[in-house]
Amino acid sequence: MKNKIIIIVAAALFTATAVLLAGCSNAENKNAGANAAGASAGADTPIERPVFAVNTTTAAQGQISDYLALSGDIISGSTVDVYSDVAGKVTRLYVSVGSRVSRNQSIAAVDPSKPGMDYVPGIARAPIAGTVVALPARIGMTVAQSVPLARIAAGGALETRVYVAERFISKIALNQSCEILLDAYPGEVFKGSVAEISPTVDPTSRTMEVKINVSNSGSRLKAGMFAKVRLVTEKKENIVKIPATALVSRFGEDYVFTTETDPEDPAFLIAKKTIVKPGILVDNVLEVQEGLAPGQDIIVKGQSMLNDGSRVNVVEHVQPLESGE
Numbered sequence: 001m002k003n004k005i006i007i008i009v010a011a012a013l014f015t016a017t018a019v020l021l022a023g024c025s026n027a028e029n030k031n032a033g034a035n036a037a038g039a040s041a042g043a044d045t046p047i048e049r050p051v052f053a054v055n056t057t058t059a060a061q062g063q064i065s066d067y068l069a070l071s072g073d074i075i076s077g078s079t080v081d082v083y084s085d086v087a088g089k090v091t092r093l094y095v096s097v098g099s100r101v102s103r104n105q106s107i108a109a110v111d112p113s114k115p116g117m118d119y120v121p122g123i124a125r126a127p128i129a130g131t132v133v134a135l136p137a138r139i140g141m142t143v144a145q146s147v148p149l150a151r152i153a154a155g156g157a158l159e160t161r162v163y164v165a166e167r168f169i170s171k172i173a174l175n176q177s178c179e180i181l182l183d184a185y186p187g188e189v190f191k192g193s194v195a196e197i198s199p200t201v202d203p204t205s206r207t208m209e210v211k212i213n214v215s216n217s218g219s220r221l222k223a224g225m226f227a228k229v230r231l232v233t234e235k236k237e238n239i240v241k242i243p244a245t246a247l248v249s250r251f252g253e254d255y256v257f258t259t260e261t262d263p264e265d266p267a268f269l270i271a272k273k274t275i276v277k278p279g280i281l282v283d284n285v286l287e288v289q290e291g292l293a294p295g296q297d298i299i300v301k302g303q304s305m306l307n308d309g310s311r312v313n314v315v316e317h318v319q320p321l322e323s324g325e
Contacts, residue, residue, distance in 0.1 A: 051268070051311045054302035055318055056259060059242050061294035062323030064287050066234040066280050067179070068171070070162040074182075074214060074225045076133060077157030081148035086122035088112035089142050090149070097135050101126045101152060108137050108149045130154040133223060153223065158214040159195065160227050163207040171233040172197060178212050179230040182221070191215045192229070234280065236287065241321055244286040246300045247278060254278055256292065257299040257306055259314070271299060273308035285321060 092109040095101060104125045111121040134151035143149065160180070164172055174197065180190035196211035212229060214221060246256050255275045262268040279287030292298070299306070300318060 049311050051313050052271075052302055052305060053315045054271075054299045054306075054312045055316045056297045056314050057243060057246070057300050057318040058320040059240050059288070059292050059294050059296045059298055060321040060323065061238060061240055062321070063235060063237045064239055064241055064280060064282055064285060065232050065236075066282050067230040067232045068164065068168055070164065070229040070231055072160040072162040072212075072227055072229060074158050074160050074221055074223055074227050076153030076223045077159045077213065078128075078130075078154040079133065080128050080130075080152050080154070082107050082124050082126060082150040082152060083148060084108070084110040084122055084124040084143060084145060086110055086112040086119075087142075087144045088119075088122070090137050090139055091121055093135070093137060093139060095132050095135070095150065097132055099132045100130075101132060102129045103127070107132075110143060110149075124149050126150075126152055128152055128154050158216045158221055158223060160192070160212050160214055160229060162210050162212060162229050162231070163202075163205065164210055164231075166201055166206040166208065168233075169201070169208050172208070172210060172231070177232050179232070180212075180214055181228040181230070182225055184225060185220070190221065194231070236280070239279070240288045240292050240294050241285050242288055242292070242298055243300050243318075243321070244281055244284045246298050246303070247276070247286060248303055256288075257303045258292075259297050259299065259312060262311060268311045269314065271303070271306045271308070271310045271312050274298075 088110045090108055091111045094106040094108065101107070106123050107126055108124045109121040110124060112119045130152045132150055133153045135149075136147075136151075137143065137149035172194065174194055176194040178192040178194065180192050182188075182190070192212045192214045194210055195213040198209040201208050210231075212231075214227070242256065248255055248257070253275060254277070255273050257271040258274050259269045260272050262270045274291055276291035277289040279289045281287070297317075299312065302312075302315075306312070
C-alpha cells in the first residue's frame, strides 16, 4: 500500500514539473518574438534629429579701430592773464566775460592813490587779441601786481588735456588722430589730434599728460565742456569682422558656427564648426584674421548647445556690421 502511494505522489510531482517547464518555455518564446518584432519595427522607423533655433548674421568686411578711452575738459588753446602795472584799487572795468578784445585794448583801471597822495590811475591792457573768458577783477577790490585781472583766450583754437596711464604711453605719438564725443552733441564725432606729449611721467599717479587739439568748425564747442576722448592706437582696413558674441571658445579652440545645407536632407540647414583666428576686439566687434571670409553667414545666438553638424532653424537674420563700424 505504501509503495502505491509513493508511486502516485511521484507521478503527480513529475506532471507538475513538466507543466511548469513548458509554461516558462512558452513565455520565453513569446518575449523573444516580441523583441524581434520591436527591433524590426525600430529598423524601419528613422530616429528624428533635434533642430535648434538660432539667429545669424553675415561676416562683414571693413575697418576696425582700437583706441584708448580717456576724458578731459575742453579749454582754450592759448590763454593769457592780464595784470596791472601798479598795485591799487580797481576803479573801472572796460570789458565783461565774452567780450572780444584787440591787442592793447583797455581792460581795467587801477588807482594807486593813497591817503594824501593822488596818482593817475594805471590802465591794464590786453596783451593779445581774443575773447575774455574770465574776469576775476571787481570794482572796488584792491589788487597787487601779481593778481590777474582778466584772462583772454586767443582765437577759436580749443584743446583738451588728458592723462594716459604709464602702461599705454608706448602707444602715443604726435599727430595721432582722436575722436571727441560730447554730451551736448550726442551722436556727433569731432576730430582732434595729439599736439603735445609730456616728457615725464607723474610719479604719484603714474600718468603722462597729453595735449590734444580739437577741431571746432562752426565754433560750436565751448571752453569748459566735458569731453570723452577716443585716442586711436591702431586702425585696420579691409578686415573681416563679426559680432564678438559669435565666437565660441572651448577646450583651447576658437571657432564660430557657419550654416550650410544638410547633405542628408536639403530641406534642413546644419551648423558647421569653423576654426578661426581672432584679432583685436573693440566695442564687441571682433576682427577675424583667419578662417572666415566676408559674406559668410554665421550663428550669433543659440550656438551654446550646438555641435558640428547640428540641424538649425534660422529664426532671425541680424543686420551685418557696417563697413566703418
